[in-house]
Amino acid sequence: MSRLAIRGEGILRHHGTVLAVDRLDLRVPEGSVFGFLGPNGAGKTTTIRLLLGLLDPHGGDLEVLGRPMPAARGQILREVGALVEMPSLYPHLTGRENLEITRRLKRCPASAVARALEAVRLEDAADRPVRTYSLGMRQRLGLGLALLGDPKLLILDEPTNGLDPAGIREVRELLRELPRRSGTTVFLSSHLLGEVELIATHLAVLDRGRLRFQGSLGDLQALHRPQLRIETPERERARAALTAEGILAEPQADGALLLPAESHAAAAAINARLVGLGIPVHHLALVRPTLEGWFLDGKEAA
Amino acid sequence: MSEFLILIAAEARKLRRTLALGLTLAAPAVVVALYFVYLLNVAPGRWPRDGQAWLTFTRMCIGLWSFLMLPLCICLVTALLNGVEHANHQWKHLFALPVARWRVYLAKLAVASALVAASFFLLLPLVIAGGWTAQAVRPWLGFGLVPVAAIAALLAKTLLASTLLIAIHHQVSFRWPSMTLALGLGIVGTVGSFVVVNSERWGRYFPWSMPTRVSSGHDPRAGLVLLLSLAGAVLVAAWGSRGAERREPTA
Numbered sequence: 001m002s003r004l005a006i007r008g009e010g011i012l013r014h015h016g017t018v019l020a021v022d023r024l025d026l027r028v029p030e031g032s033v034f035g036f037l038g039p040n041g042a043g044k045t046t047t048i049r050l051l052l053g054l055l056d057p058h059g060g061d062l063e064v065l066g067r068p069m070p071a072a073r074g075q076i077l078r079e080v081g082a083l084v085e086m087p088s089l090y091p092h093l094t095g096r097e098n099l100e101i102t103r104r105l106k107r108c109p110a111s112a113v114a115r116a117l118e119a120v121r122l123e124d125a126a127d128r129p130v131r132t133y134s135l136g137m138r139q140r141l142g143l144g145l146a147l148l149g150d151p152k153l154l155i156l157d158e159p160t161n162g163l164d165p166a167g168i169r170e171v172r173e174l175l176r177e178l179p180r181r182s183g184t185t186v187f188l189s190s191h192l193l194g195e196v197e198l199i200a201t202h203l204a205v206l207d208r209g210r211l212r213f214q215g216s217l218g219d220l221q222a223l224h225r226p227q228l229r230i231e232t233p234e235r236e237r238a239r240a241a242l243t244a245e246g247i248l249a250e251p252q253a254d255g256a257l258l259l260p261a262e263s264h265a266a267a268a269a270i271n272a273r274l275v276g277l278g279i280p281v282h283h284l285a286l287v288r289p290t291l292e293g294w295f296l297d298g299k300e301a302a
Numbered sequence: 303m304s305e306f307l308i309l310i311a312a313e314a315r316k317l318r319r320t321l322a323l324g325l326t327l328a329a330p331a332v333v334v335a336l337y338f339v340y341l342l343n344v345a346p347g348r349w350p351r352d353g354q355a356w357l358t359f360t361r362m363c364i365g366l367w368s369f370l371m372l373p374l375c376i377c378l379v380t381a382l383l384n385g386v387e388h389a390n391h392q393w394k395h396l397f398a399l400p401v402a403r404w405r406v407y408l409a410k411l412a413v414a415s416a417l418v419a420a421s422f423f424l425l426l427p428l429v430i431a432g433g434w435t436a437q438a439v440r441p442w443l444g445f446g447l448v449p450v451a452a453i454a455a456l457l458a459k460t461l462l463a464s465t466l467l468i469a470i471h472h473q474v475s476f477r478w479p480s481m482t483l484a485l486g487l488g489i490v491g492t493v494g495s496f497v498v499v500n501s502e503r504w505g506r507y508f509p510w511s512m513p514t515r516v517s518s519g520h521d522p523r524a525g526l527v528l529l530l531s532l533a534g535a536v537l538v539a540a541w542g543s544r545g546a547e548r549r550e551p552t553a
Contacts, residue, residue, distance in 0.1 A: 054550060
């Protein structure tokens with residue numbers, strides 16, 4: 001079994017009477033890109049704050065990089081870079097000055113600033129006050145702050161917020177590259193399954209403070225099989241024909257039929273069969289369940 | 303370099319292009335300028351001819367400074383220093399760095415104290431320059447040799463008497479993001495000082511009155527005021543540091 005960068009057992013955290021994180025067991029393998037998914041308000045940011053020692057857990061055990069959090073907070077944070085929610089920046093200072101302040105507090109070498117600026121492509125804007133930056137540039141500078149000092153663990157809360165498509169692609173490449181290049185473990189939260197699937201090697205899904213799924217991308221894909229959506233004016237005939245073939249088609253509220261199909265070839269065969277029986281097919285598509293559809297409608301998979 | 307010195311350097315860097323440094327320079331200059339204008343207009347019969355021109359002028363300047371300008375200046379400097387973190391959601395970033403939170407608290411207090419001290423240090427040359435210039439224009443004012451040591455001692459004692467005030471305002475600005483609260487406390491304290499400063503019973507215990515009690519030279523127990531200010535500042539700083547260590551930043 002690979003070593004864990006983050007290990008949480010039964011982590012509990014209340015906000016007043018609300019249970020924000022409910023007995024969370026978290027296992028983040030070292031060197032992984034770990035996608036932490038959930039809708040807004042699921043408890044992702046609270047979990048991230050717990051990981052960074054910004055909040056103390058009300059129960060359970062939490063280890064980050066092999067050390068107990070919050071007891072060893074100072075030692076842990078030396079090896080962690082983080083971007084929590086929107087980037088925290090001093091708008092009256094330049095990008096370089098913002099990086100310089102954090103570099104000194106993290107005691108990184110002076111060259112770290114230039115490396116961070118290069119990594120987030122802000123060299124040209126480095127000496128401009130941050131108040132003149134666009135939202136995307138601020139987000140990139142926030143990432144640069146997190147990257148200072150080559151952290152062993154990078155914790156990012158919605159890191160692609162505010163970025164344009166090209167910026168999202170760059171960040172994606174950067175995050176995918178980090179574990180390979182420097183062994184960094186990347187823990188990133190998002191509410192977009194499709195976005196995380198493109199870079200994550202491991203995933204967890206949180207809903208209302210509880211873990212609904214945790215595993216590798218392969219585990220998720222095994223659960224997350226595509227379905228075939230068929231729209232036809234003769235739905236009941238089509239359904240009967242498919243049932244006769246041993247295929248269970250589920251009628252949808254919008255009049256379509258949904259049935260299991262593994263591949264495009266299977267979809268084509270079903271289409272040919274229906275058309276052969278004289279049943280017109282208006283629309284046929286392989287669809288993937290959304291995050292909300294799969295995990296958050298009560299289909300627990302942990 | 304120790305973590306504390308790094309934090310102080312970081313705080314100083316954050317003040318670039320803010321009003322804090324300008325305020326430090328402008329506040330004492332405004333006070334001396336007002337009394338300089340007074341010197342240029344005062345009638346000969348209303349100016350004491352007792353050979354104490356320097357101390358009279360210094361007490362005038364420090365009186366206005368300690369009674370009105372200093373409390374507001376402290377209020378603004380501490381609010382600015384902590385406001386850069388509150389306004390930009392910086393606490394979560396700062397507290398997610400490998401630095402002790404109580405040191406962050408004390409580093410900000412040290413920088414606020416240094417800025418206030420810089421204003422006091424600036425008062426000395428400004429008072430001297432004001433007196434000399436007024437003497438050049440109106441020689442009968444009677445400014446003779448500058449009693450630098452006496453003026454400096456008065457300034458130093460008044461500065462020490464303001465330490466509790468600095469600690470209280472720092473604690474409030476660190477803990478709460480509201481500029482209104484910080485300024486409100488400063489205004490209420492300063493107005494309260496109008497009422498309390500001359501009270502033999504309460505004047506020396508009210509933080510906003512302490513600098514004036516010492517600068518006026520009328521309090522026979524000025525030593526006690528200094529002691530109370532310093533001890534109070536240490537207690538507030540210790541309490542605030544402990545609170546900083548336990549703080550869970552929401553922004």
